[in-house]
Amino acid sequence: MTATRGLEGVVATTSSVSSIIDDVLTYRGYSIDDLAEHATFEEVIYLLWNGKLPNEQELNSLKEELSKASALPAELLQQMKSLPLSEAHPMTVLRTIVSMLAMYDEDSEDMSVEGNYRKAVRLQAQMSTLVTAFSRIRDGKEPVAPKKELGFAANFLYMLTGSEPDEISENAFNQALVLHADHELNASTFTARVCVATLSDMYSGITAAIGALKGPLHGGANEQVMKMLSEIGSEENVESYLKNAIENKKKIMGFGHRVYKNGDPRAKHLREMSKQLTTITGEEKWYTMSVQLEETLKAEKGLLPNVDFYSASVYHSLGIPHDLFTPIFAVSRVSGWIAHILEQYENNRLIRPRADYIGPDMQTFVPLEQR
Ligand SMILES: CC(=O)SCCNC(=O)CCNC(=O)[C@H](O)C(C)(C)COP(=O)(O)OP(=O)(O)OC[C@H]1O[C@@H](n2cnc3c(N)ncnc32)[C@H](O)[C@@H]1OP(=O)(O)O
Numbered sequence: 001m002t003a004t005r006g007l008e009g010v011v012a013t014t015s016s017v018s019s020i021i022d023d024v025l026t027y028r029g030y031s032i033d034d035l036a037e038h039a040t041f042e043e044v045i046y047l048l049w050n051g052k053l054p055n056e057q058e059l060n061s062l063k064e065e066l067s068k069a070s071a072l073p074a075e076l077l078q079q080m081k082s083l084p085l086s087e088a089h090p091m092t093v094l095r096t097i098v099s100m101l102a103m104y105d106e107d108s109e110d111m112s113v114e115g116n117y118r119k120a121v122r123l124q125a126q127m128s129t130l131v132t133a134f135s136r137i138r139d140g141k142e143p144v145a146p147k148k149e150l151g152f153a154a155n156f157l158y159m160l161t162g163s164e165p166d167e168i169s170e171n172a173f174n175q176a177l178v179l180h181a182d183h184e185l186n187a188s189t190f191t192a193r194v195c196v197a198t199l200s201d202m203y204s205g206i207t208a209a210i211g212a213l214k215g216p217l218h219g220g221a222n223e224q225v226m227k228m229l230s231e232i233g234s235e236e237n238v239e240s241y242l243k244n245a246i247e248n249k250k251k252i253m254g255f256g257h258r259v260y261k262n263g264d265p266r267a268k269h270l271r272e273m274s275k276q277l278t279t280i281t282g283e284e285k286w287y288t289m290s291v292q293l294e295e296t297l298k299a300e301k302g303l304l305p306n307v308d309f310y311s312a313s314v315y316h317s318l319g320i321p322h323d324l325f326t327p328i329f330a331v332s333r334v335s336g337w338i339a340h341i342l343e344q345y346e347n348n349r350l351i352r353p354r355a356d357y358i359g360p361d362m363q364t365f366v367p368l369e370q371r
């Protein structure tokens with residue numbers, strides 16, 4: 001038995017949720033470029049869960065279900081107020097509270113198709129309410145209830161800030177949600193599938209996936225990108241920052257990808273958004289510094305930006321606190337995690353690979369008093 005480090009190139013399952021073929025990303029066979037340009041996030045949720053785009057009636061009924069499911073249990077909200085929220089990373093809070101939500105869900109252990117669908121809707125709706133409520137409680141404010149007439153993207157920004165977003169902000173945020181919704185067998189999706197392949201419940205799978213997304217080699221990179229941009233500060237410092245980072249073999253957050261070797265197809269949409277939004281806020285430096293980083297890293301290291309790179313300046317321009325960037329990734333990606341969990345349940349087999357043992361050979365046991 002020989003191990004493949006990081007399972008690179010290993011095909012671990014079949015899937016019909018999303019594909020990356022020759023650097024082209026599709027959800028259920030629809031190009032990410034078309035979806036980013038034309039679809040609402042709710043249409044994408046429907047597509048990922050049902051394998052087809054919804055008609056108007058199907059879309060309206062999903063929106064209605066999400067809207068009805070969006071409130072958090074009052075008791076849980078009350079409990080949240082007594083937690084040390086400002087001391088914990090928001091991903092830690094999200095991972096913990098999502099796990100707690102299972103205790104308030106009467107369908108938690110119901111593994112029927114209907115029970116799993118009801119959980120899917122609740123998780124999708126409540127994670128958005130949860131991230132925004134957390135942010136407001138942490139700031140000493142009351143949570144804001146969603147408005148029925150607003151779409152998913154607008155509602156998130158409304159619940160976060162208390163003001164309805166303008167059209168440009170709503171469209172940008174919608175597009176970001178669409179672009180982050182699914183991505184084949186990335187680390188957090190694989191984690192979710194491994195977890196539920198033991199026939200554990202959906203809350204366990206999503207909680208595990210949130211834990212995997214948190215790391216800076218995965219979803220946690222978007223927060224680190226903003227940290228890096230803030231440290232660099234201005235364009236004239238980009239070159240020296242990179243020189244130093246390359247000399248010290250430091251990873252540049254938001255660059256590189258296990259699967260894409262010719263660039264992440266989502267990055268160009270986020271780059272455009274970053275340009276537009278930073279022009280509006282008058283903080284063009286975040287965009288120009290990012291472009292300079294991209295050009296230099298491409299020329300010197302052949303490294304290209306991934307989805308996390310330009311999403312940082314996009315979210316910053318929308319006025320979103322930097323430590324909420326990764327929770328927002330989770331608010332979108334939960335749609336994909338759920339689609340993969342449902343697919344795993346449909347054709348389940350325990351996921352249990354082998355390890356190539358490289359430890360010491362059979363050892364002789366020495367009694368405690370002789371050691
Ligand atoms: C949503 C997402 O999860 S997208 C990814 C988000 N993560 C990041 O942006 C973190 C920065 N990027 C990385 O750490 C990596 O590129 C990953 C984790 C995304 C992919 O990792 P892997 O496929 O395991 O590639 P690995 O880390 O082995 O890199 C291969 C080579 O490229 C270099 N490299 C890859 N990414 C970077 C980077 N961001 N900065 C500097 N060098 C890099 C490595 O140092 C390595 O060089 P070497 O062969 O000389 O040692």
Ligand SMILES: O=C([O-])CC(=O)C(=O)O
Pocket residue numbers: 182183185186187218258259306307
């Ligand atoms: O696929 C990956 O390895 C990481 C990624 O880009 C994502 O999850 O969106």
